[in-house]
Amino acid sequence: MYAQLKGFTILGIEGYPLLIEIDIASGLPYFQIVGLPDSAIREAKDRVRSAISNSGFKFPLNRITINLAPANLKKEGTSFDLAIGIGLLLASQLIKVQPSLDISKILFIAELSLDGTLQPVTGILPVMIAALNCGIEKVIVAKENYREAVIIKELDILDFDNLRNVIKYLESGEHANIDNKAAEGEIIELQPKDDFIDVKGQQQAKRVIEIAAAGMHNLLLVGPPGSGKSMLAKRIPTITPDLSFAEQLEVTKIYSVAGLLKHKASLIKSRPFRSPHHTISTIGLIGGGSIPRPGEISLAHRGILFLDELPEFNRLVLEGLRQPIEDGEVHISRARAAYQYPSKFMLVGAMNPCKCGFYGTDIPNRGCICTLPEVMRYRNRLSGPLIDRFDLHIEIPWTDFEKIRDGKAGRSSAQMKETVFRAINMQLKRFEDSGITFNSEMTPKLVKSVCKLDSESELLLKKTFNHYGFSGRSLDRILKVSRTIADIENSEQIKPEHLAEALNYRVLDSKKDTGGLE
Amino acid sequence: MMKQAKTLLHLKLIDGVGDVSIKRLIDNFQDCTELNTLTVDEIANTTGLNTNTVLLILKGLADKSTEAKVEKILETLIKKQIQMIAGDSSLYPAQLKEIAQPPLLLFLWGNAELLKDEMLAVVGTRRPSHYGIYATQKIVSELIDYGFGVVSGLAKGIDSLAHQTALKNRGKTIAVLGCGIDIIYPSENRDLFRALVRDGLIVSEYPPGTAVHQAYFPLRNRIISGLSYGTLVVEASLKSGTLITAQAALDQSREVFAVPGPISSINSIGTNHLIKQGAKLVQSVDDILEEFTYLNLKSRSKEKERVRLTSKEELIYNVLVVEAADIDYLLNKTGLEFNEIYQYLLTMQLKGLVDKLPGGRYMLKA
Numbered sequence: 001m002y003a004q005l006k007g008f009t010i011l012g013i014e015g016y017p018l019l020i021e022i023d024i025a026s027g028l029p030y031f032q033i034v035g036l037p038d039s040a041i042r043e044a045k046d047r048v049r050s051a052i053s054n055s056g057f058k059f060p061l062n063r064i065t066i067n068l069a070p071a072n073l074k075k076e077g078t079s080f081d082l083a084i085g086i087g088l089l090l091a092s093q094l095i096k097v098q099p100s101l102d103i104s105k106i107l108f109i110a111e112l113s114l115d116g117t118l119q120p121v122t123g124i125l126p127v128m129i130a131a132l133n134c135g136i137e138k139v140i141v142a143k144e145n146y147r148e149a150v151i152i153k154e155l156d157i158l159d160f161d162n163l164r165n166v167i168k169y170l171e172s173g174e175h176a177n178i179d180n181k182a183a184e185g186e187i188i189e190l191q192p193k194d195d196f197i198d199v200k201g202q203q204q205a206k207r208v209i210e211i212a213a214a215g216m217h218n219l220l221l222v223g224p225p226g227s228g229k230s231m232l233a234k235r236i237p238t239i240t241p242d243l244s245f246a247e248q249l250e251v252t253k254i255y256s257v258a259g260l261l262k263h264k265a266s267l268i269k270s271r272p273f274r275s276p277h278h279t280i281s282t283i284g285l286i287g288g289g290s291i292p293r294p295g296e297i298s299l300a301h302r303g304i305l306f307l308d309e310l311p312e313f314n315r316l317v318l319e320g321l322r323q324p325i326e327d328g329e330v331h332i333s334r335a336r337a338a339y340q341y342p343s344k345f346m347l348v349g350a351m352n353p354c355k356c357g358f359y360g361t362d363i364p365n366r367g368c369i370c371t372l373p374e375v376m377r378y379r380n381r382l383s384g385p386l387i388d389r390f391d392l393h394i395e396i397p398w399t400d401f402e403k404i405r406d407g408k409a410g411r412s413s414a415q416m417k418e419t420v421f422r423a424i425n426m427q428l429k430r431f432e433d434s435g436i437t438f439n440s441e442m443t444p445k446l447v448k449s450v451c452k453l454d455s456e457s458e459l460l461l462k463k464t465f466n467h468y469g470f471s472g473r474s475l476d477r478i479l480k481v482s483r484t485i486a487d488i489e490n491s492e493q494i495k496p497e498h499l500a501e502a503l504n505y506r507v508l509d510s511k512k513d514t515g516g517l518e
Numbered sequence: 519m520m521k522q523a524k525t526l527l528h529l530k531l532i533d534g535v536g537d538v539s540i541k542r543l544i545d546n547f548q549d550c551t552e553l554n555t556l557t558v559d560e561i562a563n564t565t566g567l568n569t570n571t572v573l574l575i576l577k578g579l580a581d582k583s584t585e586a587k588v589e590k591i592l593e594t595l596i597k598k599q600i601q602m603i604a605g606d607s608s609l610y611p612a613q614l615k616e617i618a619q620p621p622l623l624l625f626l627w628g629n630a631e632l633l634k635d636e637m638l639a640v641v642g643t644r645r646p647s648h649y650g651i652y653a654t655q656k657i658v659s660e661l662i663d664y665g666f667g668v669v670s671g672l673a674k675g676i677d678s679l680a681h682q683t684a685l686k687n688r689g690k691t692i693a694v695l696g697c698g699i700d701i702i703y704p705s706e707n708r709d710l711f712r713a714l715v716r717d718g719l720i721v722s723e724y725p726p727g728t729a730v731h732q733a734y735f736p737l738r739n740r741i742i743s744g745l746s747y748g749t750l751v752v753e754a755s756l757k758s759g760t761l762i763t764a765q766a767a768l769d770q771s772r773e774v775f776a777v778p779g780p781i782s783s784i785n786s787i788g789t790n791h792l793i794k795q796g797a798k799l800v801q802s803v804d805d806i807l808e809e810f811t812y813l814n815l816k817s818r819s820k821e822k823e824r825v826r827l828t829s830k831e832e833l834i835y836n837v838l839v840v841e842a843a844d845i846d847y848l849l850n851k852t853g854l855e856f857n858e859i860y861q862y863l864l865t866m867q868l869k870g871l872v873d874k875l876p877g878g879r880y881m882l883k884a
Contacts, residue, residue, distance in 0.1 A: 204845035360877025395878030497857035
């Protein structure tokens with residue numbers, strides 16, 4: 001007596017189709033699951049046995065073998081419980097499926113409690129997407145997973161509270177809740193509800209943030225404590241463009257795999273904003289672990305990764321960022337498999353100019369107490385290659401009392417968002433056929449064709465490079481940023497003033513930043 | 519000539535014998551050759567030294583290991599092309615002989631001819647403010663323009679900056695060390711040190727290999743002021759070693775100049791105090807030149823060419839001429855757009871008119 005069902009496991013953030021085979025043969029009572037199950041799957045034996053007994057069926061006392069094919073792929077998680085239970089009942093012919101239901105097109109995905117209750121599992125969304133591509137028509141999930149599952153509208157999602165009701169449905173072919181509930185779930189609010197209007201003064205900083213958000217450029221804020229770096233950074237999500245549907249799916253998939261969706265919400269619609277503490281480990285930031293999980297950089301995919309107090313992060317952790325920033329994805333290789341998580345994010349770093357925090361400020365009675373070597377040592381905690389990966393550097397000046405009290409409120413998030421949208425529209429038009437969205441994603445080849453300079457700009461660029469000794473690596477970034485500035489100004493051509501502004505945002509490149517005191 | 523210097527070097531290497539004793543000895547017995555023929559008491563009576571010191575000296579002079587050290591140092595000097603001169607040398611600067619305790623021996627590394635030129639000491643704090651940096655760059659470049667050389671102590675901060683500015687303007691500069699002439703201290707000045715050996719002069723009264731010692735720095739200061747017509751203090755706190763240099767200049771009856779500063783600044787307490795005590799307040803190089811009209815110095819650049827500014831650059835210039843400013847301040851004062859401000863700031867930086875300060879501010883270049 002044999003039965004087979006479809007199942008899916010998760011590799012990275014993608015669902016991978018499996019075949020769940022159940023064989024019941026005569027012999028001494030025996031129950032074995034093969035096909036490289038992890039211990040959570042192995043323990044399914046006990047859950048399934050109790051759930052079946054407690055649902056009013058007699059658990060078959062035979063030789064039971066369950067195979068998860070392909071057998072050489074490691075599988076994990078508790079999402080196979082329901083499928084194993086149903087398979088057992090089918091194989092032992094304890095239940096009869098309504099002939100109108102095609103069991104090979106139904107996917108069972110839930111964990112079982114001992115009393116037969118269906119429990120939610122993580123990673124539903126990637127499985128739904130994979131299921132759709134494998135010809136699955138109906139999916140049976142726990143109630144709590146319903147909202148996440150219905151994101152894929154093409155699938156018929158059926159939610160149940162316990163095993164008994166699932167069986168009842170299979171035997172009768174009738175489901176009480178077969179009409180879809182409100183397909184739109186709640187939106188996860190990943191963004192803080194702040195507004196740039198709260199930040200007084202700081203016109204330059206707001207300007208540079210507009211540019212960064214418009215082109216998704218990596219941004220480094222340097223300034224003394226209390227100058228408003230964190231305040232500014234936390235408000236960046238209020239002006240970033242919304243996610244497209246494809247991007248929403250990508251982001252939600254990651255959160256689904258990471259188990260961060262919970263059951264109350266479905267699709268993530270706004271750009272994520274992640275700000276991990278500086279004590280974070282490499283695995284926490286990049287992803288990995290013995291059971292690989294996406295790290296903060298993947299949770300910030302299509303959104304913003306804010307690293308406050310950048311030099312306080314472990315150096316190795318920061319250096320780990322270099323490859324994902326360049327590639328937009330991170331590869332984590334383990335003995336049995338290589339996982340791949342997307343990581344296209346905008347990196348926002350904030351740091352003090354020196355250890356005491358006041359280098360470069362002339363505040364009465366509170367100047368910097370660091371010696372120049374101390375300042376250098378503090379800055380050297382960030383490697384050159386890492387600094388190179390920030391398109392925009394800006395020094396936020398100390399805000400004195402008068403500026404805070406009398407400062408004009410300046411631009412609000414709504415006004416800034418308008419500016420950003422202007423640039424986004426330009427970029428959408430330009431990159432229609434290139435498969436990218438933002439200026440920061442341009443390949444060197446695209447930069448060459450898109451960022452053409454007139455002779456005046458070319459001369460300015462040359463002079464500045466010679467004067468300040470910029471590194472060659474900065475060149476592309478400067479061009480990309482000038483492109484974004486031109487977009488903000490609605491200009492097809494990069495003009496000298498756009499280039500000049502971009503050049504001014506590379507302060508940390510120039511060795512002359514030490515006030516002539518090298 | 520060399521013989522006296524060598525004897526002095528040998529004497530200096532004897533433990534427990536100070537410069538004063540050596541001076542007394544040398545004043546009576548030029549090269550110590552006749553010492554062997556005299557008794558201890560005779561030497562003591564002639565020189566006024568006590569018998570213990572005389573014994574120490576005689577023992578030291580006869581000591582083979584000290585002699586080996588002398589030879590080793592002489593070798594180093596030749597290898598590194600360092601000169602060693604004593605008071606009898608024609609290179610020994612006359613103005614240094616006038617001071618209370620002229621160094622018995624001088625080690626010179628670099629262009630020794632600089633000792634004959636008109637020099638001004640420029641000293642100040644190790645931790646200058648931007649104002650101090652500005653003042654040093656401005657006044658030193660003006661001094662160089664008028665043909666003055668700059669003497670300083672190669673310490674961090676103002677001292678290093680004074681040397682750098684002088685070298686940058688192709689001027690003359692002398693660094694006086696408070697340690698062995700081949701010891702680079704502070705070590706971050708390595709490049710500056712090499713530049714000084716190449717284009718300037720390094721002076722020390724300590725033989726090669728003498729380690730850095732706190733007590734040597736105040737002593738060095740008397741040479742800094744001694745080599746100079748006057749001493750300019752740019753920034754100094756009240757307890758600064760810089761004030762020792764100023765005091766040394768006074769003792770040597772040389773001019774003392776000081777750059778005034780805000781009363782709120784720790785870095786200006788010392789200089790303002792000096793002015794109160796009678797030091798000359800310096801706003802520009804003219805205030806210094808006034809005291810040396812007899813030198814009849816002339817500006818090298820005849821008419822400084824004023825760089826042409828566009829009308830919008832002029833707007834920015836007019837704000838920066840008052841004080842250093844950040845972008846927000848410039849935006850509000852000039853009414854220009856972001857693009858424009860950045861563009862003109864950049865072109866003005868390229869023209870060498872504007873400097874960027876750390877902390878996101880801009881100022882006019884000296």
